[in-house]
Amino acid sequence: MAQAKKIAFYAVIIFVAYTIIHSPARSAELVQVGFEGISDAAKSVGEFMTQLIK
Helix, strand or coil, rough: CCHHHHHHHHCCCCCHHHHHHHHHHHHHHHHHHHHHHHHHHHHHHHHHHHHHHC
16 A cells, blocks of 8 residues: 555656646646645635624
């Protein structure tokens, strides 16, 4: 089972590297979308906490 996890991990790493090399602009867009999502979620949590305090 541990061997299968190791193989799957390396397959994902190879896929990510291939994607970045093959289409760096698209990869950058996906990373940007991910960080925007995290940022929006953090802002929403902060707003929620602020409303709880009021």
